[in-house]
Amino acid sequence: MSSIKMRAKASGGVTTIKALISHPMETGTRKDKKTGKKIPAHFIQEVVCKHGDKTVMTAQWGAAISKNPYLSFKFKGGNAGDTVSLSWTDNKGNSDSADGSIS
Amino acid sequence: MTSMKRRTFLRGSIATGAVGVAVGAGLLTPQMVLAAWPKAAFESTTVDDALTGLFGSKDHTGSDQIKIKAPDIAENGAVVPISITTDLAADTISIIADKNASPLAASFILGSDTEGFVSTRIKMGKTANVIAVVKSGDKLFSTGKEVKVTIGGCGG
Numbered sequence: 001m002s003s004i005k006m007r008a009k010a011s012g013g014v015t016t017i018k019a020l021i022s023h024p025m026e027t028g029t030r031k032d033k034k035t036g037k038k039i040p041a042h043f044i045q046e047v048v049c050k051h052g053d054k055t056v057m058t059a060q061w062g063a064a065i066s067k068n069p070y071l072s073f074k075f076k077g078g079n080a081g082d083t084v085s086l087s088w089t090d091n092k093g094n095s096d097s098a099d100g101s102i103s
Numbered sequence: 104m105t106s107m108k109r110r111t112f113l114r115g116s117i118a119t120g121a122v123g124v125a126v127g128a129g130l131l132t133p134q135m136v137l138a139a140w141p142k143a144a145f146e147s148t149t150v151d152d153a154l155t156g157l158f159g160s161k162d163h164t165g166s167d168q169i170k171i172k173a174p175d176i177a178e179n180g181a182v183v184p185i186s187i188t189t190d191l192a193a194d195t196i197s198i199i200a201d202k203n204a205s206p207l208a209a210s211f212i213l214g215s216d217t218e219g220f221v222s223t224r225i226k227m228g229k230t231a232n233v234i235a236v237v238k239s240g241d242k243l244f245s246t247g248k249e250v251k252v253t254i255g256g257c258g259g
Contacts, residue, residue: 014218027226029204045140056214062145064200064208064226066182072222075214 004098008084015078015102017049017057019071019086027063047071047088051078078102145207150199153207154236154243157197163236163243166191171235171248172222180227180252189219191239196221200250202231227252 006019021044028041047059047069056075078084080102087097144156154161172186187196196219197210208225219237227233232247 025226051214054214054216056217058212059221059223060140060145060210060212062205062207062209064203064205066224066226070184070222070224072186072220073211073213074218074220076216076218 002098003096004086004088006084006086006098006100008078008100008102010078010080010082010102014074014076015051015082015084016074017072017084017086019047019049021047021069021071021088021096023067023069023088023090025063025065025067025069042090042092044069044088044090047086049073049084049086051075051082051084056084141210144210145205147207148205150201150206150234153199153205157195157207157210158238158243160243163245166237166244166246169235169237169244169246171233171246173233173248173250175249176251176253177227178253180229182224183227183233183250183252184222184224185233186222187220187235187237189235189237189244191219191237191244193219193237193239195238197236197238198223198225199234199236200225200227200231201234201247203228 003022008015008017023044024042026039026042030039032039041063043063044061048055049057057073059071082102083099084102085097085099089095141157144153147153147156151161168191169189177183185198193213195210195212198208199206200208211221230251232249234245234247236243236245
């Protein structure tokens with residue numbers, strides 16, 4: 001199952017993207033209560049969103065983004081039916097991507 | 104299809120532990136190379152260092168054309184909703200919580216048609232100023248808003 005939930009909606013010539021990503025976003029400073037050991041950092045570093053072939057957003061994130069991150073932004077243009085894609089990469093090299101169409 | 108390729112490709116890179124090398128090898132698009140993750144900025148412990156790491160300069164001027172929407176009091180510092188809107192022609196929008204161990208939370212690089220608006224949720228260790236820094240042209244503009252954090256309290 002994809003880790004990304006995305007909605008893209010065009011209205012008045014502006015497309016609004018809203019996305020939720022399932023990810024633990026560990027800071028690396030939190031301790032496991034049972035063992036007392038630090039939980040290693042594990043967080044998304046980069047999220048790229050494209051409208052067709054054009055990159056509309058590159059988000060660079062630190063560990064201070066909340067667990068299961070939310071991201072919303074707007075760009076001019078975009079018509080109903082256009083493809084938007086969103087992909088993320090974390091500090092362990094994991095990644096995921098999802099395609100959606102503008103409604 | 105391309106995204107599938109990238110996923111496979113990235114998985115392959117983990118094995119060698121060298122995503123950076125792959126970027127250097129030109130396998131990823133130019134935009135991605137430009138947007139190499141600014142490690143030093145994200146690991147810096149002061150606002151000035153974070154800005155220097157990101158932009159090469161820490162000089163920023165206050166601007167009333169940037170608006171931060173954030174709660175006055177955040178009862179749960181783990182999830183603080185932040186929205187930033189600017190009328191400036193923004194190239195990047197960065198979010199900084201100045202009392203966090205690593206103040207820089209996020210930096211958003213906007214496309215040419217992307218509007219000056221981002222919304223996300225950040226973690227805050229304690230009461231701090233949330234600073235929005237907008238890069239417009241070669242200048243940095245900023246505005247700040249204090250968010251009180253009351254972790255584990257029963258409100259107020």
